[in-house]
Amino acid sequence: xTLELKKRIITSVFLLFLLYLMFFYxxxxxxFVIIISIITWIExxxxxxxxxxxxxxxxxxxxxxxxxxxxxxxSMLIYLFLLIKSQKPNFEIFIIFxxxxxxxxxxxxxxxxxxxxxxxxxxxxxxxxxxGSIGSFIFSLFLIPIFLEYLTNYDLLTLSIITxxxxxxxQMGDLLISFLKRKAKVKNTSDLLPGHGGIxxxxxxxxxxxxxxxxxxVSF
Numbered sequence: 001x002t003l004e005l006k007k008r009i010i011t012s013v014f015l016l017f018l019l020y021l022m023f024f025y026x027x028x029x030x031x032f033v034i035i036i037s038i039i040t041w042i043e044x045x046x047x048x049x050x051x052x053x054x055x056x057x058x059x060x061x062x063x064x065x066x067x068x069x070x071x072x073x074x075s076m077l078i079y080l081f082l083l084i085k086s087q088k089p090n091f092e093i094f095i096i097f098x099x100x101x102x103x104x105x106x107x108x109x110x111x112x113x114x115x116x117x118x119x120x121x122x123x124x125x126x127x128x129x130x131x132g133s134i135g136s137f138i139f140s141l142f143l144i145p146i147f148l149e150y151l152t153n154y155d156l157l158t159l160s161i162i163t164x165x166x167x168x169x170x171q172m173g174d175l176l177i178s179f180l181k182r183k184a185k186v187k188n189t190s191d192l193l194p195g196h197g198g199i200x201x202x203x204x205x206x207x208x209x210x211x212x213x214x215x216x217x218v219s220f
Contacts, residue, residue, distance in 0.1 A: 015193075015202070023096050036199055037074045040207060043189040043200040044070050050184035077211055093150045098213030101140045101163055102170040102206045108132075108139025109171070125178040133171060140167040154220060162216045169212045170205030177204035 022029040048066045052059035112135020113128065121128040140163050144156070151159060177200060181189065188197025200207075 019096070019099065023092055026092065029092065029095065034078060036203065037078055039192070039199045040203065041070055041074050043192075043198045047180050047184050047186070047189055047200070050186065051180065074207075077207070093147070094214055094217050095210065097143070097147055097151070097217070098166055098210045099206055100143055101166045101213070102203075102209045104139040104143055105136040105167045105170045105205060105209075106174075108135040108137070111135060112138070122175065124175050124182065128175070136171055137164055137167050140164065151217070154217075158220050162213070162220065165216060166209045166213045170209040173205040173208030176208075177201075 018032065022032060045063075045067055048063055048070075052062045052066075109128065109132040113132025116129075116131040116135075118129050118131045120126060121130050121133055141160065144159055144163060148156075148159070154162070177189075181187070189200040190198030192198050193202060
């Protein structure tokens with residue numbers, strides 16, 4: 001086992017333990033959502049600075065726009081968390097369900113993509129394949145039997161559509177951040193998480209899938 005793999009395993013165990021605490025303790029959930037949002041915003045803006053690093057007016061204006069939009073987005077995300085928490089008893093379930101869909105989407109894409117390979121999905125991320133994308137959708141559906149007893153207000157078809165939509169959003173978020181990293185000519189957004197890169201590298205799909213998951217689960 002390589003040192004890099006050991007780092008990834010240790011970091012993954014820590015993150016899973018943190019997810020466990022967030023599920024059972026709401027105050028831990030809120031605190032870490034805020035902390036992770038701040039770190040994500042910093043990493044994102046470092047990425048944007050590397051893309052638009054010139055001191056020309058155009059680059060300065062683009063950096064300002066990206067910073068403003070990202071700050072507004074994360075602020076709305078935190079507000080959404082607090083709003084739904086005050087109104088919805090299944091708040092924690094909504095979060096965990098959306099996060100785990102993104103996790104299973106990543107795992108499915110990796111496992112199926114590495115196994116079957118095949119046609120590339122896009123030039124943005126050369127390692128992603130069509131088979132991996134299909135695997136992402138399939139793996140995300142594995143969560144439905146587990147959460148059926150918690151999400152009793154939804155029938156099987158509705159929950160399947162919601163799950164696939166969240167998975168699609170997660171994949172698109174992953175591609176967006178991959179595109180920005182390619183533009184910035186960096187592999188990771190930071191080295192904060194040993195073996196994984198930065199916070200943004202781990203939650204690139206999650207930061208987009210969670211609000212979509214909230215909106216879908218609340219609307220239906």
